[in-house]
Amino acid sequence: MVKDDAYYASRRQFLQTLAATGAIAAADLAWWEDPFLGPRRARAAASTVRFQFSVPEPLRISLVESLVERFNKAQSDVEVKVEFVPQAQARQKLITAVSAGSPPDCCQIWDNWVGEFDGMNALEDLTARIKEWKHYKDTVPVAWQTVTVKGKLLSFPWVVTNDAIFIRTDRAKEYGLKIPGPDWTWDDFLTLAKGYTKPDKNQYGFGMRGAGTWAVLYATEFLYSNGAQVLKDGKVVINSPESVQAFEWYIDLIRKHKITPPSVATDGYRQIVEGFGRGVTSMYLHNSGSVEEQKKFVGEPNFATLPLPLGPAKKRASFYFSETLTMFKAAKNKEGAWKFMTWLMDDEPNYDYAKTLGLLPTRQALADRPHYKHPGYQGFVRSFPFSIVSPYLAYAGWGGKLDSEGVPLVQQAMLGKISPKECLDKLAEVLTKNMA
Amino acid sequence: MGNQNATSAVPAPRALLSHATRETLSNYVYLLPAAICLGGTVLFPILKAIHMSLYYNVLIKPQEYRFIGLGNYVRMVQDPTFWLTLRNSFTWVFWSVSLQFFFGFLVALILNGQFKGRAIFRTINLLPWIIPGVVVALIWEYIYQPNYGPLNDLLRRAGLMREPVAWLSNLNLVMPAVVFTNIWRGIPFFTIMILAGLQAIPEEIYEAATVDGAGVIQRFWSVTLPMLRPIIVVSTATRIIWTFNYADLIFVMTGGGPANATQITSTYTLMQAYSDLDWGYAASLSVILLVIMLTFTALYLKLTKGVESVAG
Numbered sequence: 001m002v003k004d005d006a007y008y009a010s011r012r013q014f015l016q017t018l019a020a021t022g023a024i025a026a027a028d029l030a031w032w033e034d035p036f037l038g039p040r041r042a043r044a045a046a047s048t049v050r051f052q053f054s055v056p057e058p059l060r061i062s063l064v065e066s067l068v069e070r071f072n073k074a075q076s077d078v079e080v081k082v083e084f085v086p087q088a089q090a091r092q093k094l095i096t097a098v099s100a101g102s103p104p105d106c107c108q109i110w111d112n113w114v115g116e117f118d119g120m121n122a123l124e125d126l127t128a129r130i131k132e133w134k135h136y137k138d139t140v141p142v143a144w145q146t147v148t149v150k151g152k153l154l155s156f157p158w159v160v161t162n163d164a165i166f167i168r169t170d171r172a173k174e175y176g177l178k179i180p181g182p183d184w185t186w187d188d189f190l191t192l193a194k195g196y197t198k199p200d201k202n203q204y205g206f207g208m209r210g211a212g213t214w215a216v217l218y219a220t221e222f223l224y225s226n227g228a229q230v231l232k233d234g235k236v237v238i239n240s241p242e243s244v245q246a247f248e249w250y251i252d253l254i255r256k257h258k259i260t261p262p263s264v265a266t267d268g269y270r271q272i273v274e275g276f277g278r279g280v281t282s283m284y285l286h287n288s289g290s291v292e293e294q295k296k297f298v299g300e301p302n303f304a305t306l307p308l309p310l311g312p313a314k315k316r317a318s319f320y321f322s323e324t325l326t327m328f329k330a331a332k333n334k335e336g337a338w339k340f341m342t343w344l345m346d347d348e349p350n351y352d353y354a355k356t357l358g359l360l361p362t363r364q365a366l367a368d369r370p371h372y373k374h375p376g377y378q379g380f381v382r383s384f385p386f387s388i389v390s391p392y393l394a395y396a397g398w399g400g401k402l403d404s405e406g407v408p409l410v411q412q413a414m415l416g417k418i419s420p421k422e423c424l425d426k427l428a429e430v431l432t433k434n435m436a
Numbered sequence: 437m438g439n440q441n442a443t444s445a446v447p448a449p450r451a452l453l454s455h456a457t458r459e460t461l462s463n464y465v466y467l468l469p470a471a472i473c474l475g476g477t478v479l480f481p482i483l484k485a486i487h488m489s490l491y492y493n494v495l496i497k498p499q500e501y502r503f504i505g506l507g508n509y510v511r512m513v514q515d516p517t518f519w520l521t522l523r524n525s526f527t528w529v530f531w532s533v534s535l536q537f538f539f540g541f542l543v544a545l546i547l548n549g550q551f552k553g554r555a556i557f558r559t560i561n562l563l564p565w566i567i568p569g570v571v572v573a574l575i576w577e578y579i580y581q582p583n584y585g586p587l588n589d590l591l592r593r594a595g596l597m598r599e600p601v602a603w604l605s606n607l608n609l610v611m612p613a614v615v616f617t618n619i620w621r622g623i624p625f626f627t628i629m630i631l632a633g634l635q636a637i638p639e640e641i642y643e644a645a646t647v648d649g650a651g652v653i654q655r656f657w658s659v660t661l662p663m664l665r666p667i668i669v670v671s672t673a674t675r676i677i678w679t680f681n682y683a684d685l686i687f688v689m690t691g692g693g694p695a696n697a698t699q700i701t702s703t704y705t706l707m708q709a710y711s712d713l714d715w716g717y718a719a720s721l722s723v724i725l726l727v728i729m730l731t732f733t734a735l736y737l738k739l740t741k742g743v744e745s746v747a748g
Contacts, residue, residue: 263604
């Protein structure tokens with residue numbers, strides 16, 4: 001009997017404990033994001049904003065963490081929690097989060113993703129709010145173009161960048177080469193690249209990109225110098241005669257003139273930046289994001305930037321890209337997210353972000369600051385008049401296809417497996433098939 | 437009384453199920469937790485993949501999500517890149533596994549002997565297997581780097597090279613380069629498996645063979661190899677399946693490039709899922725991978741007479 005009583009008593013205790021645990025857990029669910037009850041209740045007054053950031057390089061992590069900390073300390077209504085996601089997975093993670101109905105409140109995304117997310121009807125239309133925003137008119141119009149889809153403003157263009165050619169000035173002096181002026185031509189480019197190329201010293205004139213989406217984009221910028229276009233009157237015309245002619249010239253840089261490193265077909269962002277930094281190449285095409293890095297690699301006085309050279313058609317284009325701040329339709333705290341995003345776009349936070357990363361602010365007042373008068377930025381500043389939004393942003397379906405089909409095609413042309421014309425014909429096919 | 441007792445002796449009610457049935461059922465009940473776990477983690481994902489493969493499911497086009505039957509499979513048959521990746525997969529698997537096996541066997545035979553420093557050599561031999569696949573890929577990507585990688589530097593210092601060779605950018609060299617890396621990584625697997633098998637062969641059999649006049653080669657062919665057959669069959673089958681599905685090394689080293697030269701079906705599946713976000717097509721590719729591997733395993737086990745021991 002004693003044994004039985006003890007048994008029932010312990011079962012009752014067990015059930016009571018279970019019920020109590022359940023009650024605590026249920027009460028806890030409301031604050032699921034935090035691990036402990038006490039501190040959560042103390043902070044319950046501040047609403048939480050989930051902010052996703054997708055380029056977790058050490059410099060960017062510390063920069064974003066310090067900005068978030070400054071924001072959280074500057075006010076008590078909103079508490080921002082930053083989630084770092086590797087860039088390679090960010091797009092897919094965001095898309096699956098949107099599909100599952102649980103995206104972050106706001107996040108940093110590239111402007112070429114905006115169209116995709118709009119296609120999923122996932123982004124909050126910020127047009128009305130942005131037009132009322134105090135710095136709306138101070139932001140350069142082309143920056144707004146990078147985040148406008150079907151007439152709707154869907155993001156803040158946080159920082160912007162375009163492309164220009166980095167050139168080793170010290171090595172030009174060493175080899176007796178003349179650095180051309182900003183209105184240089186393809187011929188000047190080729191002469192300079194040949195002068196820099198010394199294969200026995202493992203030195204090459206131009207660090208061309210062969211891997212990643214930008215392998216297609218950088219090639220396209222050269223095509224634009226010959227009057228080519230990607231889209232004309234709603235039709236894909238990337239395989240037009242002027243485009244083919246320009247691409248043949250571009251591929252000849254590798255196959256005929258041999259002014260690029262032998263690894264060109266697999267050289268991505270890191271390889272072209274490091275190749276220049278380590279002295280393997282003396283020119284490369286990139287955005288302003290590597291200016292600060294090259295100041296450390298090759299030294300501030302040893303390089304300059306020039307706009308892309310003029311092609312036979314006396315034209316040229318530099319593609320604008322912006323890193324944007326956007327808010328999701330399914331955001332749980334839209335007011336908090338708006339408050340945080342507008343704070344990031346304010347003078348000092350915006351300037352600090354752009355300056356630290358070597359990117360260009362989209363607000364004129366910040367772009368006019370002395371930091372951007374440095375020669376390392378001049379190629380980019382001089383490219384503003386002919387900078388355009390990337391033509392590949394026209395269709396959401398083109399984003400992934402450039403990677404999965406466009407890049408292998410360009411690589412095949414680089415390696416001589418197909419002719420430049422075949423490459424552009426096939427690329428045109430891919431683009432036409434995915435105009436949705 | 438005796439009569440009364442006789443009438444009151446009611447026969448025990450017959451059990452609903454026989455003893456044997458109950459025993460069988462209780463066996464199944466014991467198996468149930470394991471079956472639920474396996475069903476949830478193995479069977480359900482496979483069924484889900486088959487289900488997904490029948491739909492047009494591109495994540496960025498949720499409004500176009502619809503049942504398309506075998507549409508993804510038809511597209512696959514017409515997709516030249518798929519056939520290229522399949523061919524690359526067979527090249528990748530054949531050279532990787534056959535050479536891993538050959539060198540693994542060789543090292544196992546050496547390690548089975550008695551020599552000074554054997555313990556250290558065994559530990560060193562394990563290193564490539566211990567290092568995570570992604571780290572191996574990064575290390576070798578650096579070694580192959582044409583401009584500042586140690587391999588070219590070494591060859592240049594030795595006077596064997598004038599201009600740098602781009603190991604991972606050259607269409608003829610890239611597959612051998614990634615296969616070499618995979619061989620380097622996979623040798624310890626075969627060494628461990630075969631060494632374990634070698635040490636399990638009773639010494640008396642060798643002694644008997646020697647008494648019968650068998651030489652070294654005869655002993656190897658008539659004793660060692662047959663005794664190792666079950667281990668060889670299991671380890672090669674396992675390794676072939678792993679290698680066929682192994683995407684990390686190629687994904688990190690070349691991303692399947694240049695120009696799809698190292699794109700194998702598993703990396704192509706990854707690209708379809710995470711770059712094009714075409715989960716329907718990616719699912720159909722993974723279903724085909726599953727079918728290929730199931731067919732291969734069945735054929736392989738049949739041809740090699742399974743894993744029965746030599747005595748059996």
